[in-house]
Amino acid sequence: LIVIDTSTPSIQNDTFMADELKKLVGCEVLLVGRHVTYAPKETLLRFCKHVNIVARNYFWQQVLDLLEGKEIEKIKGISYKEDGEVKHNLPAGLPKGEFPFVSEIYKEQLNLRKYFYASMKYPYILVNYQFGCCWNCSFCNELLKAKFFARPIDNVIEELKFIQREMPWVKSVLWDDPTFVINEDKICELCNEIIDNKIKLHFGCATRANISKETLKIMRRANFTESFHIGLETLDQEGLDKFIHKGMSINQELEYLKNCKEVGIRNHGCFILGLETDTNEKLKANLEFIKRLPAIDSIQVFPLIPTPFENIFGNEAENTAWNKVKKYLIPEVWDNGEIDYSKWLKPNGKYNCVISYPWLTKEQIEAWIERYYKEFYFRPKYIVYKIKQSMNFAELQRNFMAFKSFLL
Ligand code: SF4
Numbered sequence: 367l368i369v370i371d372t373s374t375p376s377i378q379n380d381t382f383m384a385d386e387l388k389k390l391v392g393c394e395v396l397l398v399g400r401h402v403t404y405a406p407k408e409t410l411l412r413f414c415k416h417v418n419i420v421a422r423n424y425f426w427q428q429v430l431d432l433l434e435g436k437e438i439e440k441i442k443g444i445s446y447k448e449d450g451e452v453k454h455n456l457p458a459g460l461p462k463g464e465f466p467f468v469s470e471i472y473k474e475q476l477n478l479r480k481y482f483y484a485s486m487k488y489p490y491i492l493v494n495y496q497f498g499c500c501w502n503c504s505f506c507n508e509l510l511k512a513k514f515f516a517r518p519i520d521n522v523i524e525e526l527k528f529i530q531r532e533m534p535w536v537k538s539v540l541w542d543d544p545t546f547v548i549n550e551d552k553i554c555e556l557c558n559e560i561i562d563n564k565i566k567l568h569f570g571c572a573t574r575a576n577i578s579k580e581t582l583k584i585m586r587r588a589n590f591t592e593s594f595h596i597g598l599e600t601l602d603q604e605g606l607d608k609f610i611h612k613g614m615s616i617n618q619e620l621e622y623l624k625n626c627k628e629v630g631i632r633n634h635g636c637f638i639l640g641l642e643t644d645t646n647e648k649l650k651a652n653l654e655f656i657k658r659l660p661a662i663d664s665i666q667v668f669p670l671i672p673t674p675f676e677n678i679f680g681n682e683a684e685n686t687a688w689n690k691v692k693k694y695l696i697p698e699v700w701d702n703g704e705i706d707y708s709k710w711l712k713p714n715g716k717y718n719c720v721i722s723y724p725w726l727t728k729e730q731i732e733a734w735i736e737r738y739y740k741e742f743y744f745r746p747k748y749i750v751y752k753i754k755q756s757m758n759f760a761e762l763q764r765n766f767m768a769f770k771s772f773l774l
Contacts, residue, residue, distance in 0.1 A: 367432055369425070372399040372409070374507075374673045375710035375717075381413035388416040396432060398425040400507045405674040406445035407452045412704070418447045422678075423510050424497055427458050445678075454678050460498075460515040467525045469493060473533055484664065484768030485593040485634050487538035487568050487760065491529060495522050495556065499544040501574070504611045505638070505687035507673045508544045516549075519556050526565045538568040538592050546571035550581045557588035568592050575619040575633075582629045593634040593663055594626070601655045605643040610687060626661035635662045637738070640670035640721045640731040642690050649726075649734045653741060664768075667738045669719035669731050671710065696722050 368387055372380040380397065388395040395417045402409045402420035409420055421428035422443050431441040438446050443458030469491060472478060478489045495517055498510030529536055547553050560569075569585075570592030577585075598619055599610060606612040626633060635656065639649060656665065672691050677683035699709040699720050712718045719735075722728040742748065756762040 367429065368393060368395045369429060370395065370397055370399075372397050372401040374401045374671070374707050377401045377405075377409065377707050378413060379708070381409060381417065385414060385416045394419070394432060396421055396425075396429065398428075400509060400673070402445075403509055404507050405676050406454065406678070407676055408674065410445065410447045410452050411450075414447070420445050422454075423458060424461075425458075426461065457679075460513065462515070463518070464521045465494075465517050467528055469525055469529050469533065478533075478536065482767055482771070483540065484764065484771065485595065486540050486570050487592060488764065488767070489536055490538040490540055490570075490592075491533070491536050492540050492542040493522075493525060493529075494542045495546065496543045496548060500548050501545065501613060502611070503613075504609070504685050505670065505672075506610075507675075514545075514548060516552065519552070519559055522556065523559050523563055523565070526560065526567060527563065530565060530567060536567070538570065540592070541569065541571040544572065546573040547577045547581065550578060554581055554584045557584045557590075560588040565589070570594065572597075574614065575622040576614060577622060577625075579625040579629065582625055582631055586629050586631055590631065593632050595634045595636060596622075597636045599636070599638045600641055600644070601652045602641075602643060602648050605641045605648075609641045609643045609690070610638075611685065620659075623659055623661045631661065632663035633661050635659065635665045637665060637667045638670050639667060639734050639738070640719060640726070641687075642694075642723070644726055644731075646726060646730060646734075653734075653738055656738070657742060657745065665738065665742050667735050668717055669735060670721055671717055672721065674705075691721055694721050694723050696720050696728055 368384075368391065370380055370384045370387075380401075384395045384397055397409065397414075397417060397420040403422045406420045406422060410418065419432075419438060422445060425443065428441055428443050438444060439453070439455065442456050445452055445454045472491060478491055481490070482488055483490055496514050498514035499506075499508050500512065500514050502512040526539070529539065565588075567589065569588070569590045571590070572595040575596045575598060597612075599612060600606060601616055601619075603616050606614055606616070623633065637652075637656070656662070670687065670691065672688050672695070675683045675686040675688045683689065695705070696709075699705055699707075710718055710720060719728045719731045721731070752765055756765050
């Protein structure tokens with residue numbers, strides 16, 4: 367069995383390679399990942415000639431079931447092609463209990479020293495505490511939304527001890543959960559275990575900007591010294607409410623950032639430009655607002671990356687960002703009435719803006735993205751802040767590598 371991950375910008379390549387491998391090797395090929403989770407029908411009917419099955423959402427159980435020879439129609443969480451039609455089996459259940467350590471595989475098969483991430487102490491490793499996210503933002507194509515499951519805390523602590531013992535050169539752990547802080551009580555329990563077990567690794571995570579000050583303090587004591595990646599997305603309340611349905615208020619986000627400043631937690635703020643509610647005036651105001659935010663160490667600004675959402679079991683496709691912006695896709699993405707997803711990337715591998723509104727064009731969105739980066743990073747106040755931060759050798763090394771990758 368060959369398992370191939372997919373994404374929207376690479377789906378045409380992914381499926382071409384999957385078909386070729388199936389022809390060449392002759393074994394079963396299973397497509398997994400974000401694109402096939404939300405667009406299984408289009409993937410199988412339009413792009414696949416030989417591959418017949420995809421696994422939606424998380425896919426461990428589907429892989430095990432296939433390896434054990436279970437009949438395809440009985441495997442939950444699978445969509446498959448039969449007689450030119452696509453059938454969707456019921457969703458897979460959520461796993462429970464202990465998880466094998468992904469770090470064991472990394473230790474055996476991956477040279478982690480080859481990977482640098484500006485937000486994390488180098489070298490870093492990715493580990494999950496939870497899978498899925500309890501929110502359901504309408505633009506997001508996480509593998510599991512409105513549902514999540516967590517590993518037992520003692521299982522997670524054992525893995526951290528394994529990393530410390532077997533890979534002592536690893537400096538930091540980036541929690542790869544889509545949203546790390548979902549249940550604050552559980553996060554406090556995990557942090558207390560980290561402290562009690564004298565785990566010395568440094569931690570960073572991706573999370574929402576609504577963590578209480580008490581939880582932030584415990585996280586800081588547990589060595590959460592690396593950036594928190596927070597999806598602020600936009601500082602326009604109308605965009606948060608009406609376009610992406612984030613379920614957050616700007617005031618909550620400001621309160622969170624103020625608390626971070628007091629507790630000593632830094633953030634990597636992630637923003638999306640090109641929401642249907644954006645205008646040139648709003649983007650200008652947002653930029654000025656971002657420059658004044660406390661506890662923001664770095665930013666990431668992407669154009670809206672629309673991803674298709676099929677209506678698989680009912681009305682889940684309603685209200686998605688995709689349904690709202692599909693009519694604003696730029697003409698270049700259309701190829702004989704079908705969408706060419708390879709246009710989601712530029713030749714240099716960076717995201718292409720594929721949306722153009724009558725009131726805010728693709729060119730304007732791209733120009734704003736460039737301006738956000740330039741005006742945020744090349745401010746005297748920010749440069750002074752980074753110079754002070756670089757007095758420490760590890761920070762100097764990190765900032766130097768980050769600056770180098772920024773210029774590339
Ligand atoms: S909170 Fe983040 S991960 Fe969860 S649905 Fe919203 S955007 Fe996706």
